Amino acid sequence: MLPVVALVGRPNVGKSTLFNVLTRSRDALVAxxxxxxxxxxxxxxxxxxxxxxxxxxxxxxxxxxxxxxxxAQQVRLAIAESSVAVLVVDARDGLLPQDRAxxxxxxRSGKPVVLAVNKIDGIDExxxxxxxxxxxxxATLPLxxxxxxxxxxLLAAVLPLLPADGEPSVDEEDAEGGVRVAIVGRPNVGKSTLxxxxxxxxxxxxxxxxxxxxxxxxxxxxxDGRRYTLIDTAxxxxxxxxxxxxxxFSVIKTLQSMAAAQVVVLMLDAREPVSEQDLTxxxxxxxxxxxxxxxxxxxxxxxxxxxxxxxxxxxxxxxFVGWAKQVFISARHGSGLKxxxxxxxxxxxxxxxxxxxxxxxxxxxxxxxxxxPPLVRGHAPKLRYAHPGGHNPPTIVIHGTRTAHIxxxxxxxxxxxxxxxxxxxxxxxxIEFREGENPxxxxxxxxTERQKRKRQRLVRYVRRKG
Numbered sequence: 001m002l003p004v005v006a007l008v009g010r011p012n013v014g015k016s017t018l019f020n021v022l023t024r025s026r027d028a029l030v031a032x033x034x035x036x037x038x039x040x041x042x043x044x045x046x047x048x049x050x051x052x053x054x055x056x057x058x059x060x061x062x063x064x065x066x067x068x069x070x071x072a073q074q075v076r077l078a079i080a081e082s083s084v085a086v087l088v089v090d091a092r093d094g095l096l097p098q099d100r101a102x103x104x105x106x107x108r109s110g111k112p113v114v115l116a117v118n119k120i121d122g123i124d125e126x127x128x129x130x131x132x133x134x135x136x137x138x139a140t141l142p143l144x145x146x147x148x149x150x151x152x153x154l155l156a157a158v159l160p161l162l163p164a165d166g167e168p169s170v171d172e173e174d175a176e177g178g179v180r181v182a183i184v185g186r187p188n189v190g191k192s193t194l195x196x197x198x199x200x201x202x203x204x205x206x207x208x209x210x211x212x213x214x215x216x217x218x219x220x221x222x223x224d225g226r227r228y229t230l231i232d233t234a235x236x237x238x239x240x241x242x243x244x245x246x247x248x249f250s251v252i253k254t255l256q257s258m259a260a261a262q263v264v265v266l267m268l269d270a271r272e273p274v275s276e277q278d279l280t281x282x283x284x285x286x287x288x289x290x291x292x293x294x295x296x297x298x299x300x301x302x303x304x305x306x307x308x309x310x311x312x313x314x315x316x317x318x319x320f321v322g323w324a325k326q327v328f329i330s331a332r333h334g335s336g337l338k339x340x341x342x343x344x345x346x347x348x349x350x351x352x353x354x355x356x357x358x359x360x361x362x363x364x365x366x367x368x369x370x371x372x373p374p375l376v377r378g379h380a381p382k383l384r385y386a387h388p389g390g391h392n393p394p395t396i397v398i399h400g401t402r403t404a405h406i407x408x409x410x411x412x413x414x415x416x417x418x419x420x421x422x423x424x425x426x427x428x429x430x431i432e433f434r435e436g437e438n439p440x441x442x443x444x445x446x447x448t449e450r451q452k453r454k455r456q457r458l459v460r461y462v463r464r465k466g
Contacts, residue, residue, distance in 0.1 A: 002044065003162040004053045006082035008075060008106065010098050011059025013090045014118040018145040019043060019056035027216075028056050039204045039217050039232075040078050048155040052162060055082065062098050070205045084161045085111045086154070087137075091120045091128040095135075103135055112161040115140040116154055121147060178220070178227025179348050182261035184254060184285075186277055187235025189267045190297040194331040195219060195232045198341075204232050216257045223341060231257045236281060258284060262351065262392060263291040263344050263426075270296045270310050270328070274317045282321050289393035291347035291427040292324040295340055300330040323419060325426050347426025353394060355422065357387035360396060367417040376405040384436075394418075395430045403433035 007015040016028035016037050023043035041056040055078045058071035079085055085106050089099050106113050115137040117128055121144040132140055139157040143150040183191045192204045195217075204217050217232040234250035258264055264285045268278055285292045296310065314326060325343040329336030364386045373381045381402040389395035396418060415429045447455070 002051060002053045003083040004055060004078075004081055005045070005084045005086060005158055005162075006055045006057060006075075006078040007086050007088055008057055008079065008102060009059065009088035010090070010096070010102070011061060013059070013088045013093075014143075014145045015059070015088050016041075016056050018086075018088060018116070018118070018143070018151075019054055021145055021148050021151055022047065022054050040074050041217065045155075047151070048159050050159065050162070052083075052158075060098070060102050062101060067205065073202070074205060079106065079109050079111065082111060083163050084114060084158055085109070086114045086116055086158065088116045088118050088143075089132060091117045091123060091132075091142075094128075095131050100135070103137070113137055113139075114154065114157050114161070116143045116150075117141065118143045118145055120144050121149065178222075178229055179263060179344065180229045180231065180261045181263045181265060181344055182216075182231040182233060182257045182290075183265045183267060184233050184258060184281055185235060185267035186269070186275065186281075189235070189269045190331040191235070191267055192232055194265075194267065194295070194297070194329075194337075195230050197331050197334050198223070198230065198337065216253050226345065228344075231261060233257050236277065255284060258290060259288050261290060263293060263348050264288075265293050265295050265340070265344065266324075267295045267297050268314075270299045270302055270307075274313050279317060282318065282324075286321060286428055289428055289430060291351040291392070292321060293340065293343045293347055293426055294318065294321075294324050294326045295336075296326060296328045297331050299328040300333055300335060321428075323424075323426065323428070343426060350424040351392045351394065351427040353391065353422065353424065355388050355394065355396075357385070360386040360388065360418075363418060363421045364398060364414075366421075367414055370417075371410075371413060373406050373410045376402045381406055389430075389432055393428045393430055394424060395432060397432045397434060399434050399436060401435060403435045406433060 007018060009015055019028045019041065020026055022045040024047070025043060027043060028037065028041050037056055037058045039058070043054050043056070044051055045054045057075040057078045060072055060075055061068050063069070087099070087103055087106060089095075103113070103115075115132060115135060117132050117140065120128060120142040125142050129140060129142060141150060141153050141157060143154060145151070183194060185191055195204055196202055198221060199219060203219055216234070219230045219232065221228040221230050233254040236251050236254055266278070266281055266285065268274060282292070282294075294314070296314070299307070302310070315322075318324070318326075325347065327336055327340045327343050329340055331337075364383055368383050373383075379402060381400060383398055383400040383403070386396055386398045389397040396414075398414075411431055414431055418424070418429055418431075
């Protein structure tokens with residue numbers, strides 16, 4: 001069990017910067033704009049004498065409407081589960097009424113409070129600390145999170161306030177435990193709603209406003225005895241429509257999450273046609289070699305005719321990932337989620353399946369006998385044996401002769417044959433051809449004296465005839 005430390009404060013006071021410094025990562029998006037962080041973002045700080053969980057929270061504005069109200073709800077949940085709260089304030093802005101309101105709320109929670117006066121670099125440190133002394137917080141510390149100054153003093157003040165070892169605070173969940181499942185899609189298709197429905201709680205902010213999620217949020221989940229790590233990602237729009245720097249970084253984080261995942265759930269909106277951006281995302285998954293499950297959301301209440309048209313459009317446009325399982329769900333009402341998680345399990349099992357060289361070679365022999373590759377310059381390529389080259393995605397290495405000229409169509413035939421033979425569902429298959437070296441390449445036998453004389457006679461004969 002690791003204790004929890006919550007970073008709380010107004011927008012744009014440096015909480016995400018401090019989070020990255022404490023966790024020694026770049027997980028939290030940082031920008032010189034207010035309201036970048038909206039969800040709770042967890043990480044582990046191992047810089048001090050004992051590790052603890054750090055929670056980066058959104059800024060409290062005092063507004064109780066729209067996204068601000070949803071962000072404030074996430075902050076209060078973080079305070080409730082924390083052992084210590086670190087109130088981060090801006091030394092350049094000075095003491096503001098909203099800082100005092102946040103401090104009053106922290107005091108009502110009964111949690112120990114440490115006051116971190118951030119952005120202290122370049123100004124009179126003593127004057128800034130004197131101004132915030134009016135709060136009456138014993139642990140008031142100067143901090144320059146952007147330069148990692150004052151972090152050691154902050155850790156020295158926080159660690160004694162943490163509960164003793166063995167006192168429950170929050171489960172010490174391994175952030176990378178279980179199957180890593182990234183949920184991707186265009187903005188406002190229901191990714192965060194799906195995460196909340198699977199967890200059974202309002203873990204991430206859900207709003208009708210497109211682009212609510214910005215940071216990739218990793219959440220542990222245990223379902224039917226299996227462990228998962230759900231990664232809720234920001235929606236990805238067409239590049240031409242991405243203008244804000246924050247959204248560009250969010251897209252980069254989403255692509256990184258896809259690369260780090262083991263299974264990718266691509267969410268589509270059943271009420272909208274399959275767009276070019278959906279196909280681009282599926283192409284990214286294919287390039288990364290990740291297992292794929294296609295979740296068609298908002299299926300509830302759709303008329304029979306529109307359902308049939310949706311199925312035909314999916315079959316036609318997603319033919320290049322026809323091996324991916326399509327599951328029709330309603331994230332809001334929870335229908336189809338059991339089938340979705342079964343598809344995730346099957347895709348992960350197929351992507352990580354261990355295959356032996358003997359069974360791959362036997363399958364290759366059957367495939368070769370059933371359909372031989374086209375001739376190359378009058379000669380048929382020979383495929384001799386196969387062995388595994390890795391998993392996630394499954395990689396099959398085939399050795400033979402003249403393999404450099406094998407057509408793409410025959411490669412697809414082998415992929416489909418191996419997929420059907422080993423029942424690999426929901427994962428791409430990579431096939432690598434390797435050609436054995438000719439042991440006599442570059443070697444010349446020296447001519448004997450008799451062969452040399454015969455060659456000279458032949459040359460003289462050809463010259464006379466010419």
